[in-house]
Amino acid sequence: MTQLPPEQRASRERPGLDWEAILSGDEAAASGAGDGRAAAPDAAPRSDEWVNDPFAASAPEPGRVAPRSNDPFAAQEEVPLTRRERRELEERQARVEAEPVTAPSAPARPSRAERREAAGFDDHDTPQRPKRRGAWGCLIALLIVIALGVGAFFFLQGPISAVIERFAPAADYEGSGTGEVTFMIHEGDDGSTIAENLYDEGVVASSKAFYDVLVDQDPEPAFYPGAYRLAEKMSAQAALDALLDPANKLENTFVIPEGTATVDALTNIAEGTGVPLEELQAAAAESPQSYGLPAEAKSLEGFLFPATYTLDPGLDARGVLQTLVDRQFQALDEAGVAPADRWRTIVLASLIQREAGLRDDYYKVSRVFQNRLDPAQWESGLLQSDATVAYGTGNTHRVATTDAERADASNPYNTYVHPGLPIGPISNPGDLAIDAALHPADGTWLFFVTWNLDTGETIFSTTVEEHDAAVAKWLAWMDEHPEYQ
16 A cells, blocks of 8 residues: 655644543634644643643643554654544534533432331331221221111111011912811901911911902902811912812811810801801700710810811701710820829810910920929919910900909919919810820920910020010010011
8 A cells, every 4th residue: 555755644634633622612722723723742731731641741732632552652643633534523513512401300219229228227127017096996986886787787677577578579389289178267257367367277378478369359259158178388379269169168067276265166167067056055055064074074165176077967066066075085085094184184285275386385385384283393383374364354366465364363264363273174175285284395494485476486484584584585576566466
């Protein structure tokens, strides 16, 4: 490659620019460098133009470029800028001057580590949370709210249940049922009474279902007294259809339900057989001993066995009653009751029949009465049976009594005043009551109260305190069911 002669190469050299002067705004130094009017190479530099460098002896003067050598100690000749280099330098300077001066940016948000360090703990520390205040107050408030909610639930349970029952569909079975039930319609029974009796006999699922079907009939159906062949668990519509079908009416058939008093049993017999009620009443007024009853008997009460009967149409009133008495003797004989014990067994069984509800309760009720008949356990000997008091007043369809009735000593059946068994039976008992009178349950109970009249649930107690609590439960139930008052 051909090189220029030394004199030509020297004429083309340009003094170097002072970059620090240009960037710092020193126009004089910059222009001097740009015009090539730098000091001679051997001229001494000014003190303020020296770079703070331990090798300042070899530093270039302003307006000159550094020697083109990798050795900082080499004394080389300074090379001036070419025209192209000068133009690029001017363009850089123009860009620097054109850049806007920006305000300092906002300080960056401190990092999580910086914040934790400023708070006084490192990454392994757990900050202590502030203590919660008022915890007991919150707990008490919560308990109060819960108590109010529970109280409101029990207070409104009765009204809410009544509303639900009123608007909810009545319980009803489906189909024509199973088995066979002989159902009695009595003289004077209306639709509501028939509905209740159908429910009590297990024919329909609810009295309301039958009554709702009944009131929808147009024209209103007519019912006739007598016995009808029905089934268990029939739909309300099927039960109504069966009662209106003449083929289901049984001739010379009647039903004596367990616990029925004689005065009501005579009505059932008349309606089922066609025998006039007056003739039956006259036959019942005859001497009880003429029917074979014990000497203590003053009437046929207790000895007309409860069952379903279909008799010979030619049987007269006395013949009908003798049939029922003979059936009761048969039941006593089958239970193992000796003729001498018939009277006491029937009297006690008649009380059990009227007072007990559920099947198992018959034997517990029997035990309560027999414990009270024991002077060692119950000194007064008073059975205090409301059923006996009600029977003495002529109210054979109820058990509840008033304070005045329980205080009436003129009532010979008042076991609140007169100790021991009543002077006679108060109903016609069936097989279950007779068996309970003979085989009472083991227990020390002296009290019982049927607290739920819908289900017949009964509470048995030994102490007065236990009995008082049971009575309170019964009274609370009665408050929720005003229809029983």
